[in-house]
Amino acid sequence: xxxxxxxxxxxxxTSLRAFLDHHRDTxxxxxxxxxxxQLARTLPPSEMTLGGMMKHLAVVEQSWFEDDFVGGGLxxxxxxxxxxxxxxxxxxxxxDDTPEELxxxxxxxxxxxxxxxxxxxxxxxxxxxxxxAAEHPxxxxxxxxxxxxxxxxEEYARHNGHADLIRESIDGxxxx
Amino acid sequence: MSxxxxxxxxxxQSFDKAFDKxxxxxxxxxxxxxxxxxGFLDYHRDTxxxxxxxxxxxQLAQVHEPSTMTLGGMMKHLALNEVGWxxxxxxxxxxxxxxxxxxxxxxxxxxxxxxxDDSPADQWALYDECVxxxxxxxxxxxARGGLDAExxxxSxxxxxxxxxxxxxxxxEEYARHNGQADLIRESIDGxxxx
Numbered sequence: 001x002x003x004x005x006x007x008x009x010x011x012x013x014t015s016l017r018a019f020l021d022h023h024r025d026t027x028x029x030x031x032x033x034x035x036x037x038q039l040a041r042t043l044p045p046s047e048m049t050l051g052g053m054m055k056h057l058a059v060v061e062q063s064w065f066e067d068d069f070v071g072g073g074l075x076x077x078x079x080x081x082x083x084x085x086x087x088x089x090x091x092x093x094x095x096d097d098t099p100e101e102l103x104x105x106x107x108x109x110x111x112x113x114x115x116x117x118x119x120x121x122x123x124x125x126x127x128x129x130x131x132x133a134a135e136h137p138x139x140x141x142x143x144x145x146x147x148x149x150x151x152x153x154e155e156y157a158r159h160n161g162h163a164d165l166i167r168e169s170i171d172g173x174x175x176x
Numbered sequence: 177m178s179x180x181x182x183x184x185x186x187x188x189q190s191f192d193k194a195f196d197k198x199x200x201x202x203x204x205x206x207x208x209x210x211x212x213x214x215g216f217l218d219y220h221r222d223t224x225x226x227x228x229x230x231x232x233x234x235q236l237a238q239v240h241e242p243s244t245m246t247l248g249g250m251m252k253h254l255a256l257n258e259v260g261w262x263x264x265x266x267x268x269x270x271x272x273x274x275x276x277x278x279x280x281x282x283x284x285x286x287x288x289x290x291x292x293d294d295s296p297a298d299q300w301a302l303y304d305e306c307v308x309x310x311x312x313x314x315x316x317x318x319a320r321g322g323l324d325a326e327x328x329x330x331s332x333x334x335x336x337x338x339x340x341x342x343x344x345x346x347x348e349e350y351a352r353h354n355g356q357a358d359l360i361r362e363s364i365d366g367x368x369x370x
Contacts (some may be wrong), residue, residue, distance in 0.1 A: 006345070009324070010329060011339045012209055019344050043240070045366065046359050129206075136205060144206045150216050153344070155349040158370075161355020165243050172242070176352065 001029050013128060016149040023111060023156035026176075027057065028103070030163040034170065039102065040095040050166055052091035053159055054102040056107040057089050060155060064148050069120070071133030075112060077105075079132040098175050120145055124165040195222075195229040197369055209323060213343040214314070220350035221307060224254060227357040231364065236299065237292035240363040247360055249288035249300050250353050254305075255306035256287045261342050262310035266317055268328030273311065274302075310321060314339070 004021035007014065031039065031050045039051030059078050066072045073079060081089045092103060120126050127148070131142035168174050200222035203215025228236065228247045233356060234286045241292040256275055263269040278286050291299065297342030326336035362368050 006341065008334050008341050009326070009336065010338065010340075012323075015340055015344060023348065043359065044361055046368075048359075068186060104295070128209075131206070140205055142206070144212075146209065146212050147203065147205045147207070150203065150212055150347070153219065154216060154347060157348040157351035158355040158358070161352040162359060163354055163355075164352070165240065165245075165359045168243055171239075 001025070001032065003029065004037050012146075014130075016146075016153070017117065018119075019153045020149060020156065022159055023153060023164075026160050027053075027156055027163060028106070030160060030167050031099075033141055034099065036095075036098055038170050039099060041166070043166050046162075046166075048091070048162055048166065049094065050163060050170075051094035051097065051099075053163060054106050055090040055094040055097070057156065057159060058102075058106045060152070061106075061109040061113045064152060066118040068134035068143065069130075069132045069145065069148060070116055075108065117149075178268065195225050197226050209340075210318065213340070214349045217343060217350070220347060220354055222316065224251065224350060224357065225303075227354060227361050231296065233292075233294075233296055235364050236296060238360070238364050239312060240360045243356070243360075245288070245356055245360065246291060247357060247364075248291035248296075248299055250357060250360075251303050252287040252291040252294070253301045254350065254353060257346065258306040258310040260288070261346060262313040265329045265337060266325075266327045266342055267312065267313040269309075272305070279312045314343075331350070 003025035004018055006018045006022050031054055040049050042049055062074050062078055067074050120130050128144065128146040130145045135142055201215065201218035203212055203219055226250055237246050239246055259271055259275065262270060323338065323340040325339045330336050
């Protein structure tokens with residue numbers, strides 16, 4: 001599959017978005033062509049699954065961009081979950097979702113996140129120094145959009161590292 | 177923040193067991209671009225150190241099948257990446273030992289394959305030395321042209337790399353390997369955590 005290229009010489013917002021898109025695309029590639037049962041497979045002793053990771057990254061996109069940065073809350077189905085009672089809800093419920101449902105959820109979360117980024121990084125937007133509506137839970141104040149984008153790149157890349165080993169254990173597919 | 181190196185009886189020893197999750201460098205949540213990028217890079221360097229700390233030579237050589245990766249191989253691979261991207265590509269410096277005498281065409285996975293023969297102290301010392309060289313090359317490039325500074329060596333078809341690109345690439349490279357390290361470490365002794 002064709003993944004977003006990372007231009008070798010570009011300005012900061014172009015570079016950050018290209019690296020994020022590259023890892024979003026890499027993650028889709030790692031999860032593609034698998035059945036619902038394969039997406040629910042683990043590589044013990046870890047309990048992570050690719051399906052759970054898809055749902056997790058969908059809620060992470062939502063949580064950082066639309067909820068924390070904009071202050072707009074979470075989209076369905078994440079808006080009605082009791083996260084305090086069930087903090088790993090997205091990981092353990094993914095096995096009940098079809099691959100099509102998981103990809104659709106991830107796509108919708110990405111589309112909404114990109115809409116937030118388009119507004120913030122427009123000529124009249126707040127830019128990369130723009131601050132989140134939400135504050136750091138341990139008293140460090142608001143997050144810059146720069147930090148959120150860099151965090152999302154490392155978040156996806158770290159999970160792609162998990163996905164590398166899990167995918168290899170499912171059907172032998174490797175590659176970065 | 178790195179493993180503490182002290183000289184004992186002429187031998188350099190690495191007291192890496194003290195390296196834990198909470199002593200990692202962190203990227204400030206509001207900062208200008210250079211500080212943010214270097215902060216995330218340092219965070220992932222320290223995360224690798226944490227994931228590899230407190231293990232014996234045998235544990236550093238353990239695989240989590242079916243993958244053939246090891247944590248020791250990963251440390252040596254990332255040490256090579258530090259001097260490869262920042263030293264060789266960005267600054268045009270030759271590889272330092274032991275990477276300078278390797279026939280990479282004949283043995284492209286040399287660093288992964290040979291790590292099992294190195295003691296943990298040697299692995300940590302090599303890693304720290306490569307990070308030190310990389311940081312010096314980053315300092316020089318920033319002074320020369322900031323994050324738009326172009327690499328001395330060019331890519332095969334797209335011209336020079338900007339320092340910005342190399343820093344972002346190293347963050348993704350480390351984060352990806354740290355994800356693999358999460359699962360390998362958990363399979364060795366059950367240790368987990370972001």
